[in-house]
Each structure stands twice: as C-alpha cells, then as structure tokens.
Amino acid sequence: MSALSDxxxxxxxxxxxxxxxxxxxxVAFELLFRPTDGGPMxxxxxxxxxxxTVLLNAFTQGDLKTVGQGKQLYVNFTAxxxxxxxxxxxxxxxxxxxxxTPCTEAVCQRLIALKAEGFTLALDDYTEHDATHxxxxxxxxxxxxxxxxxNEEFYQIITLLRRHHPHLKLLAEKLxxxxxxEHCLDAGCDYFxxxxxxxxxxxxxKPVTTARLxxxxxxxxxxxxxxxxxxxxxxxxxxxxxxxxxxxLVNTTQYQRAGEIDSLHQAVTLIGTQRVRSLATLLALSxxxxxxxxxxxxxxxxxxxxxxxxxxxxxxxxxxxxxxxxSYLEAFFDxxxxxxxxxxxxxxxxNAALLQQEGPLGALLDTAIKLEHGDWNDIPWTRLRDLGIRxxxxxxxxxxxxxxxxxxxxxxxx
Numbered sequence: 001m002s003a004l005s006d007x008x009x010x011x012x013x014x015x016x017x018x019x020x021x022x023x024x025x026x027v028a029f030e031l032l033f034r035p036t037d038g039g040p041m042x043x044x045x046x047x048x049x050x051x052x053t054v055l056l057n058a059f060t061q062g063d064l065k066t067v068g069q070g071k072q073l074y075v076n077f078t079a080x081x082x083x084x085x086x087x088x089x090x091x092x093x094x095x096x097x098x099x100x101t102p103c104t105e106a107v108c109q110r111l112i113a114l115k116a117e118g119f120t121l122a123l124d125d126y127t128e129h130d131a132t133h134x135x136x137x138x139x140x141x142x143x144x145x146x147x148x149x150x151n152e153e154f155y156q157i158i159t160l161l162r163r164h165h166p167h168l169k170l171l172a173e174k175l176x177x178x179x180x181x182e183h184c185l186d187a188g189c190d191y192f193x194x195x196x197x198x199x200x201x202x203x204x205x206k207p208v209t210t211a212r213l214x215x216x217x218x219x220x221x222x223x224x225x226x227x228x229x230x231x232x233x234x235x236x237x238x239x240x241x242x243x244x245x246x247x248x249l250v251n252t253t254q255y256q257r258a259g260e261i262d263s264l265h266q267a268v269t270l271i272g273t274q275r276v277r278s279l280a281t282l283l284a285l286s287x288x289x290x291x292x293x294x295x296x297x298x299x300x301x302x303x304x305x306x307x308x309x310x311x312x313x314x315x316x317x318x319x320x321x322x323x324x325x326x327s328y329l330e331a332f333f334d335x336x337x338x339x340x341x342x343x344x345x346x347x348x349x350x351n352a353a354l355l356q357q358e359g360p361l362g363a364l365l366d367t368a369i370k371l372e373h374g375d376w377n378d379i380p381w382t383r384l385r386d387l388g389i390r391x392x393x394x395x396x397x398x399x400x401x402x403x404x405x406x407x408x409x410x411x412x413x414x
Contacts, residue, residue: 015200016067019074019171019193022185028094030074030193031067032200068092074122077101082110089342090118094141099125103134111138122171129157131164143171144189146180158187285325285332299328301405305368306361308397308404309389316360322346323353323361324368360387371398 015032067073074094079101086093095114101107111121115138122141123133127148136142142161149157161168172184175194184192285296303324310317326346330337341351353361363383370379371394379394 017193017200018198019191020197021191022189024197026071027191028072028074029068030096030200033076072120076124079104079107082107082114086114086119090120094120094122096122096124096143097135097139099123099127101135108134108138111135125173126157129153131157131160136161136165136168139168141169141171141191143173143193146172146174146184146194147176151183154183155187158189162188291332295328295331297405299325299332300408301401302327302368302372304404305371305398305401306364308400309364309367309384309394310360310387311397311400312388319347319350320361320364323350323365326350326354327365327369363387367394 016029017032018026019028019030021027072092072094074096076096076098078098082095082097082101083106086095097111115121120141121139122143123135123139124143125145126133126142127145144154144157146154158170161170169190170188171191171193172180172187172189173193175181175184175192175196177196180194181192181196285299303321306320306324307317310320326341326344327337329335329340333340338355341354346354349359349361352358353365356362357366360383363380364387367379367384370376381391384390384394
C-alpha cells in the first residue's frame with residue numbers, strides 16, 4: 001500500500017518527518033503520533049498510548065525498512081514503554097527517550113540493555129546548558145531544541161557536548177528559517193530537523209486493533225530463547241485472563257495429572273516449559289477476536305499434527321507444534337509471514353521450516369499441509385523416512401491429532 005493512500009478511504013496512521021544531514025540528504029525519519037481522524041491532539045495527552053499506536057500502525061504498514069524507505073526511524077518512548085519488549089529490529093529503529101523520562105536505576109539499566117541489543121538511542125528535546133545529563137553517556141544522538149537557546153548559548157552547548165561526550169551525534173530540531181539552519185551548520189551539528197526543511201508528512205492506511213501489538217509482544221516474550229520457568233509463569237501472569245484459560249486448558253483430560261493443577265508455576269513445572277509456552281502462544285492468538293474461530297481451529301489442528309508426527313522426540317515435537325501454529329501467523333496478523341518471523345526470536349530451525357520448509361521441522365510442516373489438502377501421494381516420504389517416520393506413523397499421528405483437538409474443543413479449554 002502506498003504511504004500516501006487516499007485519506008477519504010483510510011485513517012491517519014502517523015506522521016513522518018524527515019531528518020537531514022549537512023548535505024540536506026534525508027538520513028532518517030521521525031514517526032509522530034497523530035489522531036486517526038486527523039483532528040486535534042487529545043487532551044490530556046497519553047504518551048504511552050501514542051507510542052504504542054505509532055508502533056502498531058508502523059507494523060501494519062510493513063517492516064520498518066519499508067516504512068522508513070530503508071532509513072532509520074526515530075520513535076518516542078516514555079519510561080513505561082521503554083520497559084516493555086520492542087518487537088522491531090534494531091537496525092532501523094532509533095529509540096527516542098522523551099525529555100521528561102526520570103533517570104531511575106531501572107531506566108538506566110533498560111537503556112544499557114537496549115544498547116547491548118544493538119539499538120540506537122536518542123535523547124529528545126535537550127534544553128540543558130551543561131553536559132552533565134545522566135543519559136548522555138548512554139545515548140548516541142542528542143536532539144537539541146534550537147529555539148530554547150540564544151546564538152551564543154547554542155555554540156556553548158555544542159562545545160560542551162563535543163568536549164565531554166565526543167561520541168555523540170548532535171541533531172538540531174525545530175528549525176524554522178534558512179538562517180537558523182546556517183547557524184546550526186556553522187555550530188557543527190550533524191543532523192537537522194524542522195518545518196523549514198520539511199513538515200511532517202501524514203501517512204494514511206488501515207489501522208488495526210491495539211490488541212494485536214499486545215499479543216505480538218506477548219508471543220515475542222514467550223518465545224525468547226532459553227526463557228526460564230519463572231519467567232514463563234511471570235509473563236503469563238501479567239494477563240490474568242490468559243492465565244485462567246491456560247490453567248483450564250492444562251486441567252483438561254489431555255494434560256490431567258493425579259491432582260488438579262492450580263498455579264502457573266505448577267503447570268510449568270509439571271507439564272514443561274516448552275509445552276506451556278506453546279499452549280500460551282496458542283491462547284494468545286485466540287484472543288484476536290476479529291478472527292473466525294475456524295482459523296484458530298485450523299491452526300491448532302496443524303500444530304497438533306506436526307507435534308504428533310515428532311512424538312518420539314520431545315524437543316522436536318514442541319518445536320513442531322510452534323512451526324505448525326506459526327505457519328498461520330500471516331492469517332492472524334494480516335502481514336507477510338517473512339515480516340512476522342523477522343521480529344520474533346525464533347530458533348533458526350523454526351525460521352527455516354516456516355520460510356523454506358527446510359530441515360526436519362520443514363518436512364513435518366510440509367507433511368501436515370499435504371495431509372490437509374488430501375495429497376497423500378505428495379507427502380515427502382523420503383524426508384520422513386530419514387526421520388524414522390513411516391506411513392503408518394503418519395496415519396496414527398493424524399488420528400491422535402484429531403482426537404486431541406476434538407477433546408479440547410469439547411472440554412471448552414480452547
């Protein structure tokens with residue numbers, strides 16, 4: 001979809017304002033929140049909601065490379081949104097820290113972690129007259145609010161920042177005239193932004209429900225590699241409705257133990273971290289209420305079949321479940337599968353299976369799809385034989401899968 005779709009057909013997603021270098025070449029864009037109806041900003045302004053909305057709408061437009069035309073995108077983050085997972089790649093996103101973000105130990109540690117993950121950090125609306133701000137050693141770019149300074153003060157702050165933090169790139173923002181731009185160039189700034197250079201460009205498109213970003217973040221966190229048992233339980237506990245549904249699910253006949261499982265920690269311990277992650281991911285997808293129940297049933301059936309095909313290998317079987325489930329992500333999120341896989345921290349074998357049907361997991365996914373289509377003769381029998389799976393095993397796995405899905409539906413667990 002074009003970035004400038006017909007506004008009569010679509011809603012406002014966000015505004016995109018260019019950032020220029022000294023040659024007046026565009027080097028980045030800042031994504032700015034705008035009300036979907038194109039009206040005035042809501043009061044009081046909710047920075048957390050604005051960040052989430054911008055991220056969500058950028059996601060619905062495609063990957064960040066597409067939205068930013070291959071250039072970096074600056075996005076404002078509050079202290080609260082900094083604390084959450086960022087489901088975008090670190091190459092094209094610049095995390096822009098709002099000027100009123102408190103310098104707490106938690107925020108500083110989060111910034112250090114984001115730096116370690118490869119994100120570029122920028123400090124917004126800098127109006128200090130010295131170079132002692134505690135975030136300066138942690139960030140890569142400082143956005144200087146040009147109108148706040150006199151000409152002499154602007155030269156002084158540039159000199160101080162260069163002397164004490166030579167690693168920083170300096171961006172002069174809110175430039176209104178050619179004279180202001182020339183002054184900032186003479187002072188030695190690296191980047192420039194303002195209405196004189198380019199006004200924010202409204203980007204229209206079709207917005208989606210905010211539930212999608214929340215669910216994508218949850219799925220991303222649940223599928224972090226080497227996630228601990230405690231972390232899995234804590235992640236699920238943040239969504240009480242999800243936790244309740246998961247407990248109901250693990251207490252169905254398929255997972256029933258001697259006594260009822262009455263806590264998430266107990267569920268993870270008894271059933272296993274990977275199995276609980278798979279089930280929680282399934283339930284998270286089911287919270288996309290604008291999708292038909294039949295889609296959830298199809299995804300569950302394919303995931304279950306992939307797992308049953310690999311039943312002799314517990315580790316492979318749970319990865320197979322995720323492969324089967326995630327092969328339907330495109331239908332759940334209305335985005336190309338390759339874009340979704342790019343922002344999820346999945347094992348390389350899962351990525352290869354989803355995108356190229358490569359490896360053992362790819363063979364299992366291919367088999368499940370062929371069975372769904374009734375193409376028994378086209379099943380990759382040679383690949384299955386290498387995995388020790390015979391035609392009789394495929395038939396038995398299919399029967400077990402159908403039985404599992406039927407019991408789950410009947411129990412009300414899904």
